[in-house]
Amino acid sequence: DWKRTVLMVxxxxxxxxxxxxxIFxxxxxxVDDTLLNGxxxxxAKRLKEKVESL
Structure with missing residues (x-):
């Protein structure tokens, strides 16, 4: 584990x-904070659906 945090927009x-x-x-x-594990x-499919719902 690299133990680093990267902030990307x-x-x-x-x-x-x-x-x-x-974080949306x-x-x-x-407006939303989502943990991904798939x-x-x-x-990508889940994020696309979430963005469309916001």
Missing amino acids: THDPRIAAYADRI LKDGKV SNGEN
């Missing part, structure tokens, strides 16, 4: 799918 769910945790912001406020393909 993206609008692409395929890239975000590589993260362990996603809207108008500068946190495969990148599953995560």
Whole structure:
């Protein structure tokens, strides 16, 4: 384990799918905080659905 934290900003769910945790912001406020634990393909699909629902 590298024991490092990386903060990345993206609008692409395929890239975000590589993260362990996603924090969604809207108008500068946190609207959702999601932990991911599936495969990148599953995560990308789940993130796309979540973004469409927000």
